[in-house]
Amino acid sequence: MHPSVHARTQPDRAAIIMAGSGETITFAELDRRSNQVAQLLRSRGIGIGDTVALCMENHPWFFCLTWGFQRAGLHYVGISSRLTPPEIAYILEDSGAKILFSSAYLAATMDEVAKLAPQVPQLRFGVDAQAALAAMPDSPIADERAGVDMLYSSGTTGRPKGVKIPLPEDPAIDQANALVGLTMMAFGIKPDATYLSPAPLYHAAPLRWSMTIQKLGGTVVVMEKFDPEAALAAIEKYQITDAQFVPTHFVRMLKLPEEVRRKYDVSTLKCAIHAAAPCPVPVKQAMIEWWGPVLYEYYAGTEGNGFTFVTSQEWLTKPGTVGRALTGIIRVCDEAGDELPRGSEGQIFFEPTEGMVSFEYHNDPQKTQDARNKHGWTSLGDVGYQDQDGYLFLTDRKSFMIISGGVNIYPQEIENLLITHPKVADAAVIGAPDPDMGERVVAVVQPMDMGEESPELAEELMAYLAPQLSRVKMPRQIDFREQLPRELTGKLYKRLLRDEYKEAYEKAQTAN
Numbered sequence: 001m002h003p004s005v006h007a008r009t010q011p012d013r014a015a016i017i018m019a020g021s022g023e024t025i026t027f028a029e030l031d032r033r034s035n036q037v038a039q040l041l042r043s044r045g046i047g048i049g050d051t052v053a054l055c056m057e058n059h060p061w062f063f064c065l066t067w068g069f070q071r072a073g074l075h076y077v078g079i080s081s082r083l084t085p086p087e088i089a090y091i092l093e094d095s096g097a098k099i100l101f102s103s104a105y106l107a108a109t110m111d112e113v114a115k116l117a118p119q120v121p122q123l124r125f126g127v128d129a130q131a132a133l134a135a136m137p138d139s140p141i142a143d144e145r146a147g148v149d150m151l152y153s154s155g156t157t158g159r160p161k162g163v164k165i166p167l168p169e170d171p172a173i174d175q176a177n178a179l180v181g182l183t184m185m186a187f188g189i190k191p192d193a194t195y196l197s198p199a200p201l202y203h204a205a206p207l208r209w210s211m212t213i214q215k216l217g218g219t220v221v222v223m224e225k226f227d228p229e230a231a232l233a234a235i236e237k238y239q240i241t242d243a244q245f246v247p248t249h250f251v252r253m254l255k256l257p258e259e260v261r262r263k264y265d266v267s268t269l270k271c272a273i274h275a276a277a278p279c280p281v282p283v284k285q286a287m288i289e290w291w292g293p294v295l296y297e298y299y300a301g302t303e304g305n306g307f308t309f310v311t312s313q314e315w316l317t318k319p320g321t322v323g324r325a326l327t328g329i330i331r332v333c334d335e336a337g338d339e340l341p342r343g344s345e346g347q348i349f350f351e352p353t354e355g356m357v358s359f360e361y362h363n364d365p366q367k368t369q370d371a372r373n374k375h376g377w378t379s380l381g382d383v384g385y386q387d388q389d390g391y392l393f394l395t396d397r398k399s400f401m402i403i404s405g406g407v408n409i410y411p412q413e414i415e416n417l418l419i420t421h422p423k424v425a426d427a428a429v430i431g432a433p434d435p436d437m438g439e440r441v442v443a444v445v446q447p448m449d450m451g452e453e454s455p456e457l458a459e460e461l462m463a464y465l466a467p468q469l470s471r472v473k474m475p476r477q478i479d480f481r482e483q484l485p486r487e488l489t490g491k492l493y494k495r496l497l498r499d500e501y502k503e504a505y506e507k508a509q510t511a512n
Contacts, residue, residue, distance in 0.1 A: 002174040003067055004140075006217045007031035015214055016063055019196070019223045019234045023060050030064060030214070032138040037068020039136040044121075046098050048073035048145050049167065053097035053120075055079035055088055055113075055202070057105055058222050061125050062201050065101055066149075066211060071173045073145030077152065077162065078202030080487070085112035087160075091152055092117045094363055095162055101129060145171045150362065151204050151302045162362035163302045178327065178355075179212045186309050186326060187271050187296055189242050193218035196234055196243035198226045203489045204302040205276060209244055218242075226488065228252040232264035242271040246490030247279040248426070250287050251419060255448065261290070269294055277490035278394050280416035281319045288312050297322055299392065303359045303371070305378040306330070306350030308392050321391040328353055332386050337373030345385045345395055349377035383410070400494055402431030404439050407472050411494075414443065414465070414473060421464055423448050423457060426484045428492055429475065432501035443475040444497055446484050453480040 003015055011028035018024075025033070046052060052074050054065050069076035077095045079088055088109070092100060097120055102110045104126030114122060123129040146168045152160040168175060183189045195213040197220055199206040210220045221238045223231065226249060234240065253261070272291060275298045288295055293312035299322035300307040306328030310321055324330075328350030331339050340346045352358070359378075361367040371378050383401070384394040396410035403409070411429035418427035426446040431439030445461065447453055458478040465474060485493040 001176065001215050001217075002071065003027050003034070003214050004031045004071075005174055006214075010217060013217070014219045016060065017219060017221045017238065018058075018060055019221050019230070019238070021224070025060060025064070027214075027217075030067060033061070033064035033133070034067035034071060035138045035140055036133045036136040037065055038072040038141045038144070039138075040133055041068070041072050041074070041099070042141050042143075043136065044099065046072070046074070048143065049075070051075040051077060051095050051097050051150065052099050052101070053077040053079055053092060053095060054101040055081055055083075055106065055110075056101065056103040056125065057081050058197075058201050058224050059103055059105075059125060061129070062222075063210065063214065063220070066207065067214075070147045070211075071144050072141065072147060073143070073167060073171070074147040075150040075164070075167075076147060077150050078207055079152070080200065080202055081106055081109075082200075082488070085109055085116055088113045089116035091160065091162075092120045095150065095152075099123065101125070103129075144173050146173050146175055149204070149207060151202075151207070153302060153361075161364050161367055163304075164360050164362040165304065165357050176215070177212075179208060180215055182307065182309075182326065183209075183212050183216065187242070187273060189213070189216065189218070189271060191217040193242045194221060194238055194240050195219065196221045196223070196231070196238070196240045198223040198231050198234075198243070198245065198249060200488045203276075203487075205244060205489070209273070213242070226252075228256050229260055232256075232261070232266060235266045235269055236264045239268040241268055242273070243269065244273040244275075246274060246276045247283060248277070248486065248490045250274070250279065250283050251426075254283065254286050254290075255425070266291055271296055273298070275299065277492075278322075278396075278412055278416070280419055282416075282420045284315065285319070288316065299323065299394065301380040303378065303380065304357060305352070305359065305380070310391070314391075318387070318389075318391050321387075321393055323392065324390045325350070325392070327356060330386055330390070330392055331375075331377050332384065333373060333377070337375065337377075342386055342388050345383060347379055347398060348382045348384050348392070348394075349373060349375075349379045351375070351377045400430075402429075402439050402441055404431065404434070404441060404472065405437045409441060409473050411441075414441070414469065414475065417465055417468055418443060418445060418461065421461060423452060424461070426486065428484050428494060428497055430494055430498050430501065432498070433505040434476075440476040441473065442501065443478045444481055444484065445478055446481050450480070450482050 006027040014024045015027045015030040016025040100122045295312045298309045308323040309326045310323030331349040332346045396412040414429045425448045428444045432442045434440035485496045
């Protein structure tokens, strides 16, 4: 349903609460504001099928905008507020956005964007957006029509591409979608849910799940930014029933001192969803021991080409699995695109099932074609295997694989071990150029305390890994960093690290 339905049945219920400030927007107010957004767009000649963009921090108006776009029949692009001006300008140009909504908080970035993409008018909250919207009627536009998000892949391996899904065939704005069914049936989320969203709203999972909760009539509590203790405090304060996290959130909460972790009551939590990045087995085990069997994991992509699901109870019998398929049929394939026997490792594809919507990468027919094999099955580029019972296990992304001395090495296994060491806050393992082996395994580690960076710590980590890894997988060097290039959704920009090591290697070769 569209929140406008709840504006009539429960106008005073909170649709949005900002966790830090406590600012609250009721369903009646969300309905009024989203109407004004749709009216403003029409007044500027933006019609059904057009594209608009928003680039802002987790802001009280975020969902007022997306629901306005949703009732105006638009493709709407959420852009990361952490991108550089040229990256933002590229997405605006590539998507064909007709307007960009942002905020005063991002003024310096947006001034640069305006120079690079002068063709896209901007409206900023805290500057001119509220006044422009306040001048609009708060009644529905005459030609309401359901819209859809068009989100850009996070660009962990190259330039981001927009995942374009056709506008819904059913133009009714109060239609249900597949995620509504999954939310209630698989995850058991109820219409009276109070849902915590700790991640940036411009990404697929936080955006889609939060809007789905609002479709059901639940309250979304938005963290302005993630902080491990603040997340626990919000669960207690707002009596959170459901929430979504990524594994790095779990790692940071688990590394809080024991007395801090025990200080907060998290017993209201019935469903803690996680996805977006693989979760190391010891991390998930520790979370289930702490919170109980309330963790629900899924594997899916912005592309919506398939969806696997696993409960805590199932996962404990098959540690490391991301579950069985709820939509799409899992096909693990060899290099030729042919299905492999169960238990064999290969690239993961989904065969579409009835009612699934096909996707394309906007302005990139080659990437669209590359995501499909000869059978028409689609892949997100991940590698893994399916066991005899149909449970899927992820090995790593195909593009992150290291080939050292002709041996295929998947970094995820090494990263999962490093992250469990008490002195490690985060870790990335990459293949750096090597004249003898082709690539050598390099671990880039973010220590819990940067003051501990030393050859002794590197030796300690090597000694920790040695009994658990075969020699070929052992890092040839360990480097330390204050911060890794990780998105707030948990995705690691390994491309940036690999480019850096490649550049250093090429400079050294030239100098010789």
